[in-house]
Amino acid sequence: MQSNRLGWILLAPTLVILFFFGVVPFLYVLWLSFHQWNPFALDPTIVYNGADNFRALVFDSGFLSSLGVTIAFVFFAVLSELIIGYLLAQAFLKEFPGKAFFRTIHTLPLIMAPIIVGSIWKLMTTPSIGIIPSLLDSWFGFDLNIGTSAVAAFTVTVVMDVWHWTPLVTLTLIAALVSLPADPFEQAQIDGANKRQIFWHITLPMIAPALLATVFIRLMDALRTVDEVLMLTGGGPGSATRYLGVHIFKEVFPKTNYGYGSAVSIIVLYLTIVSCWLLYVALIAPRNKKA
């Protein structure tokens, strides 16, 4: 009982901070999502409108289109990051000349602010001055124009996200791979298992918790991507890169539609929680049940 009380006392500062900076803003946004509020209108009063924001949301073609491109963006970005991150982690476990230098260089994008990443990629992909369109044109005769081609803009935002966040996946997977015991691998090799069998039946199940934690982090980040994309494409051309974060930004700031923006935010939070929970249930929970 004594240690229980001590535990609560030690946790209290964190819980108080979490309450004021996490729970209160969430409840405020939830409350606002059931109201109509435009603080810069002639009548800035907050009016309760029931489920009207959500009613408008399920018929809003802009929101539904944003949801579609966001799901595609998250799928391609997170999957690419996992595959490239794993391959790089395996490479960094081996010795090769210049390994320390390459590892430092490879981690640099991680420390950059998203707005800087967006600026860099905008400079690199602007058709008249960017190095990437220039090289693609001279090497392959390919005309990359993110201002007019929806596919090009979408692809570049995915590549930018992969460039920015793959080092995080690599670092997490290096930590996971280094901590694996050698015995199961030696036993598998003695039993005649090939590399593919070792990967699917030993490596992957053993790094699954670390992999899942990384996917959770990346999934949550990718679903709320705003600044990089806003800087690079501004959500265009058309609505090709108008991801949910960008959609919320455009509803809340230029249109000052705070109630509707809050409703979209709540739905994004809901989607994030559900996708993380489903991943957990699919990958970890059945194993716990068997145990």
Next chain:
Amino acid sequence: MSRTEPQDIETPINIYEEQEESRQSPLDKERDGFLPIQTNWFDRVFISVIIWVALSLFWLRFLEPAGLSLNFSHAIAVLLGVYIVWKG
């Protein structure tokens, strides 16, 4: 007494086992229900809320335009939630 003389010498003794068991609230206990995973009381309430939101959005999009009030969705969600918490 039996704790000081373990039969299996390779299994480490958890000296906090009794304390941990006494601290665990009945609401925290996990159990097998019709859901495909072991759940405690909070998990089942969480699943109910998730289903309630999904059902409400589906209702708003497809069934409310046909004249069915959103209140039917809430009633179904509450009944389903009670069943999940009770049997899930």
